[in-house]
Amino acid sequence: MPYSTPMLDICLLGTGGTQPLANRWLTSLLVRYQGHSVLVDCGEGTQIAAQKAGLSLKPVDKILITHLHADHTSGLPGLLLSMGNMGKTTPLSIIGPLGTERVVESLRCIAPGLPYEIRVSELEEPEMTIPFLDVDIFAFRVQHGIPCYGYSFSLARCGKFSPQRARELNIPLEYWRLLQAGETLEHDGVTLTPEMVLGADRRGIKVTYCTDTRPCQRIIKAAAQSDLFICEGMYGDDAMLPKALENRHMLFSEAAQLAHDAGDVRELWLTHFSPSLPNPRAFLHIAQAIFPNSVVPRDGWKKEIVFPE
């Protein structure tokens, strides 16, 4: 279990679904960690939303696509070109459901000749893990009209270092930090492992993002223990259930129920609001009645998520 700088920096660049509005960017999430970034979804205007939020997309190594609807992909060609103009030369990985390669290739008809390599990977299994430095990205398939994935970002945290135990084992002081950082060492023919001086694993950091789906068991499992659960709430009013069923989207109350059922979720941010919902805050109380720490964020809201204590 590796040592980690204990912080995920996240920014919800937009909160809209279906189409960008003059006062609402399309939903996408930027996750920053140790100078690298992952972008989840890229609808029309996402690159502008990032500028508005004062964040550069040049350090983006990976773009995760939830699904291939336009409000989650239409910003790709513009962003790919802008990243080239920003001087990006390192490879970019684009990961999404089956069909992602075809869509990226098609959209690139207006973004040819980039100065960096694009590597597309398609998610074939219902649950997959994507490495990103020492963050585990867990992709989980949800229930929309077309294949769609949610993503959890988890940063594990090792147990607490016990100086008393290290002293008992006569481990020299110069090895303490290395063991604490997760390294295994040899000393005088003896193997020293982190487990010898560390307590039980502690709660790490977890951010879960999930949009364009009906409620399902896999979301409950993935969202468990999330410090921040960002979840679609296309419609605020429970009376919109028929529409939500028809379009395979969720109500605020359904998103809140997922946050409640997942267990040990610290905070729920609703997102992906329908253009027909000009004031999502008017329905927030419905979510809060089920999951009290429900929030209607604004475009560009940021949060630094750190290990507790």
Next chain:
Amino acid sequence: MPYSTPMLDICLLGTGGTQPLANRWLTSLLVRYQGHSVLVDCGEGTQIAAQKAGLSLKPVDKILITHLHADHTSGLPGLLLSMGNMGKTTPLSIIGPLGTERVVESLRCIAPGLPYEIRVSELEEPEMTIPFLDVDIFAFRVQHGIPCYGYSFSLARCGKFSPQRARELNIPLEYWRLLQAGETLEHDGVTLTPEMVLGADRRGIKVTYCTDTRPCQRIIKAAAQSDLFICEGMYGDDAMLPKALENRHMLFSEAAQLAHDAGDVRELWLTHFSPSLPNPRAFLHIAQAIFPNSVVPRDGWKKEIVFPE
């Protein structure tokens, strides 16, 4: 020469080139006439820029594409979907250079199943005329790295009606308005034509839009007698000439020289500013020294262009 409601309503939705900025939409032009609209170019965010300008793109019958670079086309899939969501059912014509059909088809990988028909036409000749109600749209090929067209919108104006001449010819009063409106009539076995009662054609209305090009003779010809000439000025400073030559763009001074040379141009709006040009107004004096009525417009500037008097 048909009778016309003498007004073209134009809105320059954005003024940027290359990529959208947080404070500058990509260049595109909306031309409205008698409840119908033509959009010229559709980069990422154009549909949002229209919302910001308070204009609906639902009445758009035609989208004219100058060329197939992303900053002029990347907004297409999002706009096509939004037009469907707005309830459009009438056909949409998309017109652009050779290759437009392939690009529209490729971009539609994320905009399938629209509730209206799309008809793509490709411009094959260096100069072509596109009908739009009684407006003549003149497409003229310019000089960019790839095939690129400018467009002029012209509304002709018939000569002044002469009641004296109509009386001399004993034309009954009830026919006067019809002849004035350009109709040819039969009365008592005699053919009555508008020419019999109208003076020489008068200056009509003309708007010319041209972006992504080096200066060339065809622009001078097309821009002649424009009430409004909207022309790219990618760079303000004359020192940027090597860059302009390299990227096949223009300086403010070159755009102003075109406006000057075209003859009888009333007003020049510069547009398509490089992202490296945060304050185009700082260079406006360079254009004004050559063509005094040069303007650096803001995104969303509107103008109603009417027949004089």
